[in-house]
Amino acid sequence: MRVLVCVKRVPITGGKMVLTADEQALETRHLGFTISPHEECGVEEAVRLVEANGGETVVLTLGPAEAEEQLRDCMAIGADRGILLRTDGGDWDAQSTAAAIVDAIRGEEPFDLILFGNESADTGNYQVGIRVAHALGLPVVNGLKKIELQGDQVRCERDAGGTRDVYVVPTPAVLSVLEGLNLPRYPSVPGRLRAKSKPLAVVELARPEQKLEKLRLVVPPGQGKQAEILGEGAAAAPKVVELMQQLGVA
Amino acid sequence: MSVLVFVEPEDELSLQALALARTLGEVRAVSIEGAYAPAAWAQALVEAATDAEAIVAAGSDRGNELLAHVAARLDQPFAANVTAVAGDTVTRIRWGGSLIEEARLHGSPRILTVAPHTQPAAEPVAVQQLSLAADADTTVRVLETVAESSGGVSLRDAKVVVSGGRGVGSSEAFAIIEELAGLLGAAVGCSRVVTSAGWRPHTDQVGQTGTKISADLYVACGISGATQHIAGAKGAKKILAINSDPEAPIFSTADYAVVGDLHEIVPAISAELRRVRS
Numbered sequence: 434m435r436v437l438v439c440v441k442r443v444p445i446t447g448g449k450m451v452l453t454a455d456e457q458a459l460e461t462r463h464l465g466f467t468i469s470p471h472e473e474c475g476v477e478e479a480v481r482l483v484e485a486n487g488g489e490t491v492v493l494t495l496g497p498a499e500a501e502e503q504l505r506d507c508m509a510i511g512a513d514r515g516i517l518l519r520t521d522g523g524d525w526d527a528q529s530t531a532a533a534i535v536d537a538i539r540g541e542e543p544f545d546l547i548l549f550g551n552e553s554a555d556t557g558n559y560q561v562g563i564r565v566a567h568a569l570g571l572p573v574v575n576g577l578k579k580i581e582l583q584g585d586q587v588r589c590e591r592d593a594g595g596t597r598d599v600y601v602v603p604t605p606a607v608l609s610v611l612e613g614l615n616l617p618r619y620p621s622v623p624g625r626l627r628a629k630s631k632p633l634a635v636v637e638l639a640r641p642e643q644k645l646e647k648l649r650l651v652v653p654p655g656q657g658k659q660a661e662i663l664g665e666g667a668a669a670a671p672k673v674v675e676l677m678q679q680l681g682v683a
Numbered sequence: 684m685s686v687l688v689f690v691e692p693e694d695e696l697s698l699q700a701l702a703l704a705r706t707l708g709e710v711r712a713v714s715i716e717g718a719y720a721p722a723a724w725a726q727a728l729v730e731a732a733t734d735a736e737a738i739v740a741a742g743s744d745r746g747n748e749l750l751a752h753v754a755a756r757l758d759q760p761f762a763a764n765v766t767a768v769a770g771d772t773v774t775r776i777r778w779g780g781s782l783i784e785e786a787r788l789h790g791s792p793r794i795l796t797v798a799p800h801t802q803p804a805a806e807p808v809a810v811q812q813l814s815l816a817a818d819a820d821t822t823v824r825v826l827e828t829v830a831e832s833s834g835g836v837s838l839r840d841a842k843v844v845v846s847g848g849r850g851v852g853s854s855e856a857f858a859i860i861e862e863l864a865g866l867l868g869a870a871v872g873c874s875r876v877v878t879s880a881g882w883r884p885h886t887d888q889v890g891q892t893g894t895k896i897s898a899d900l901y902v903a904c905g906i907s908g909a910t911q912h913i914a915g916a917k918g919a920k921k922i923l924a925i926n927s928d929p930e931a932p933i934f935s936t937a938d939y940a941v942v943g944d945l946h947e948i949v950p951a952i953s954a955e956l957r958r959v960r961s
């Protein structure tokens with residue numbers, strides 16, 4: 434079977450959101466980068482499916498040249514090859530991201546499953562996978578915490594506030610997944626070495642006009658307050674219990 | 684402006700979406716009954732929206748999913764989790780609420796969902812039921828609903844959550860977190876480092892990609908306070924952080940702080956609770 438996973442490079446922001454002076458982006462000069470935990474689970478699931486059934490896992494990202502790092506990370510845990518839709522690093526809205534991914538998929542078909550994160554870590558537009566599915570005429574199920582291949586169908590489970598909804602759809606299908614789907618493995622040293630020589634296709638893209646056009650970013654209030662110190666070490670316990678009683682929870 | 688609003692029955696978030704929709708223009712509220720089938724439901728919404736100038740829903744799992752389908756069908760942009768609208772400019776949340784974006788939404792109709800808990804709820808209005816077209820594609824629909832396999836107090840609705848991070852050190856050491864949670868009738872939570880290490884299941888994870896809590900008190904033990912963790916914790920009314928590092932970022936989000944080793948402090952709090960109760 435062939436599985437495609439779409440991932441997106443995002444900064445690891447740590448304890449604080451810091452913007453660039455023009456308020457157009459996060460200040461990322463001192464930050465590392467990663468992909469969303471949802472997408473990590475997508476890659477792990479794809480690799481497990483291919484380990485069990487044979488075939489190929491392809492990872493795709495649209496992003497700057499540096500996003501190769503995230504594709505190599507995915508290859509280190511078992512993806513077979515990568516596709517980088519290379520941009521100049523500027524913003525792409527969800528519509529143009531989806532259109533570019535669709536073009537790339539058309540040149541690579543067929544895939545049995547195309548996996549997305551439910552929402553990206555940074556912009557959280559909740560839509561790239563759905564737009565891709567519409568353009569390709571494929572069924573799409575979102576928010577999945579469990580995927581089970583049953584012949585040429587896939588059974589999917591999704592949280593529905595205390596219970597789980599079950600869907601069964603024919604493959605090929607587009608699925609968007611959530612963290613908790615599985616526990617992704619850590620890349621091994623040999624895995625990292627192998628990843629370096631796995632094939633990577635690069636396609637240059639020019640940015641189309643943006644229909645959801647970012648004007649500026651703002652850090653919400655609340656960052657940077659100071660907690661009231663109740664005390665140090667075990668000696669603070671009576672103060673803590675007093676607080677709990679005041680709050681009506683003890 | 685005429686605004687089509689998708690609402691779900693007895694849903695607080697739908698009423699909040701209605702409140703924002705009212706500020707845009709004249710509202711027509713619609714709902715759909717029967718087994719959830721996102722593509723087919725979106726088709727019904729598109730058919731009902733022929734003269735709508737805006738289409739609005741709650742920024743819930745279903746609201747975001749349905750309007751993404753609607754936007755894909757209409758090939759229009761869609762702004763998820765909007766907190767305010769002024770002309771063609773929307774304010775929306777990113778990074779699970781840790782960052783705010785102002786953006787221009789080109790396109791017609793305007794398609795947007797309303798970020799949860801950013802508007803007061805509107806009074807309920809008359810809701811029109813839409814029916815699905817005879818040729819609606821229901822390939823993707825809910826076939827059955829099964830029970831979720833988790834016991835204990837639900838993290839999302841718990842009044843108190845006692846949570847542990849990397850500082851707890853091991854799966855066994857969570858016994859002190861569980862003991863305190865037990866005494867408070869609280870749910871146990873954790874950070875992503877803990878779930879990635881396999882110390883606790885992902886159902887316990889608080890954060891942007893875990894559960895967003897709404898407790899009266901959140902007790903964060905050995906958690907540094909990464910923005911993605913706080914994205915799930917800030918729904919709590921009060922946050923108490925226990926951390927050995929006086930410079931830990933969580934102390935600039937928390938309301939109360941205890942500095943020191945959680946392996947001493949947490950059992951001391953449990954002991955003190957027992958003492959005052961006896």
Ligand SMILES: Cc1cc2nc3c(=O)[nH]c(=O)nc-3n(C[C@H](O)[C@H](O)[C@H](O)COP(=O)(O)OP(=O)(O)OC[C@H]3O[C@@H](n4cnc5c(N)ncnc54)[C@H](O)[C@@H]3O)c2cc1C
Pocket residue numbers: 439440441442457458459469471472493494495496497500522523524525526527528530548549550551552553554555556557558559560561562647
């Ligand atoms: C490297 C990069 C950096 C960016 N930085 C900024 C920024 O700092 N500020 C800003 O305003 N905008 C930025 N953008 C643009 C913005 O992120 C777009 O809105 C985005 O590409 C599409 O929406 P989304 O990721 O929120 O989609 P969602 O619909 O929320 O994403 C769902 C899923 O779609 C897939 N997906 C999404 N994007 C990509 C992608 N690029 N490649 C492969 N799969 C993808 C993933 O599986 C993801 O989990 C950036 C885009 C890229 C590629």
Ligand SMILES: Cc1cc2nc3c(=O)[nH]c(=O)nc-3n(C[C@H](O)[C@H](O)[C@H](O)COP(=O)(O)OP(=O)(O)OC[C@H]3O[C@@H](n4cnc5c(N)ncnc54)[C@H](O)[C@@H]3O)c2cc1C
Pocket residue numbers: 443444445446447467468469470554847848849850851873874875876877888889890891892893894904905906907908909910911912915925926927928931943944945946
């Ligand atoms: C896109 C994305 C999504 C994410 N989603 C989530 C999410 O949903 N939830 C989540 O939690 N994280 C999430 N993360 C990860 C997040 O960025 C942090 O890596 C994580 O929250 C850190 O966990 P931690 O605080 O337990 O560990 P650390 O950051 O390592 O902090 C450990 C803390 O424990 C303290 N400590 C150590 N020993 C003791 C002791 N004996 N007594 C007291 N204190 C002690 C230390 O001082 C330190 O502050 C996400 C990351 C990304 C990039």
